[in-house]
Amino acid sequence: MTSSQRLPASLTPLDAAVATLLGGVGAVAPVELALADALYCIAAETPPLKACPRRDTAAVDGYALCARDLVGASSYSPLPLPAAPVWVEAGEAIPDGCDCVLDLDSVDVSGPMPQVLAEAIPGQGVRRAGSDIAAGRLVVEPGERVLPHALLMARAAGLERLNVRRPRLRVVNVPGGQVTSDLVAESARAAGAATVSFTAAGRDAGSIGAALDSSSCDLLLIIGGSGVGRTDATITALASRGEVLAHGIALQPGRTAAIGRVDKTPAVVLPGASDQALAAWWTLVLPVLDRLSGRCPHRTVNLPLARKIASQVGIAEIVLVERKQDTWSTLAVGELSLEAIVRADAWLVVSGGSEGFAAGSLVDAYMLRE
Structure with missing residues (x-):
């Protein structure tokens, strides 16, 4: 590779690059996945849930009774029952005509006639119908990430699969940038993308170009080789394909990041250095993934x-x-050390038309942690 790969005389503004990259990009079709596979994907439209539990159930082990029949019962004045009460285990349906559950110590069944030794109130020891999940509730709103607590609700409702949008992402690593490639692939999976990683056979344009297969992906990422060094050939490879x-x-x-297309598939070239790749990931790649996943x-x-x-x-x-004492404390601006990346709670962009922000200014920062 010669020095023919050059940066243009003027840089493309970030906003313009994002707008160009998003042109023609729409949400991918929903797919139905097993619950474990749907974790961290972006939810698509799902039917509303039925009430859970479907009917009143026992919250504790005990005897199912009707509270109004127990008025005045106490250990000093036991209340005899005309028939043996029904024993229910926690989670079992409450029998018709009953609205409370008394524990073992509150009912004496040792004699010839069972006796109640305590009063109760309606709902005591009972999990009401719909108390866990109200009828009509959604497991997760469309466009939101599927998190572990959403899977808990889905399993409680008896679901085995969820509708989600999961963009297909192909990550091509140019030899020499494996650490950054792993970071990008892991970030993509955390963002809910189905990711396939591939390492080009070499750093030359032919080897990189051979790896730029867009036939089975919604977004193509190439890691490394985006500079103007003598062995940087990624831009030439992208132009050839x-x-x-x-x-x-x-x-x-x-x-030195770049954007392009292979056939109709958007492509982003991320620099091989981890800090530069992260900056391009946040500002260029995430907007595309968000559009693809809705x-x-x-x-x-x-x-x-x-x-x-x-x-x-x-x-x-x-x-x-x-975040320190309800303020944003700056860790790094423009140059991102590994320590700053690890410590950061959030990130933000100072636009190219701004000279920055004064102390005390209110700013919005994108959270890096749930």
Whole structure:
């Protein structure tokens, strides 16, 4: 590879790059997955649930009775029963005509006639119908991530599968960037994508181009080889297999990132360095995955800045922050160390048209943790 792979004289603004990349991208068709496979995917439309439990059930082991028949019962004045009460185990349906469950110590069945030794109130020891899941409730709202507590509800409702949208993502690693490739693949799986990883046979344009198969994916990611070094050939490879829409994004870190298409499939080239790849992942890849999966907007938290953030005009800069005493404390601006990445609670972008934010300014930051 010669030095023919060059960054353009001017960088493409981040907003323009995102808008171009999203052109023509729509949500993928829903698929029905087993509950374990649906975890962390984005929910599609699902039918409303029936009430759970379907009818009143015992919350404890004991005797099922009617509370109004027990008025005045006590250990000093036992109330005889005309017939033996029905014993129910926790989770069993309450018999018709009963509305409470008394424990073993509150009913004496040792003599010839059973006796109740305590009063009760309606609902005592009972789990009411619909108390766990109200009729008409959804397991998870469309566009939201399927989290473990949603699977708990699904299993309680007797479901075995869920409708979700799971984009198919192909990650192509250019040799030399395996650490970053693993990070991207793991981040993709956490975002609910079905991910297949592939390592190109070499760093030359022919080897990289041979790996750019878009026939079975909704989004193509190429990791590494996006710079202007003598062995950087990814942009040339992408141009040979499809179209380079922009190479050189006004983003710090991550300015050697690129966007393009192979056939009709969007493609993003992420730099091989982990911090630059993360910046491009957050700002370029996640918007595409969100569009493909129909995801609701990511959660942000609005807090004041503990100190000012200064930024260079013309370049969108990534800022990492951690939450301290209800303020955002800045960890890194534009240059992201591994320690800052690990410590960060959230990230934000200072747009290319801004010089930054004054101390005390309220800013929205995208959360990195649930």
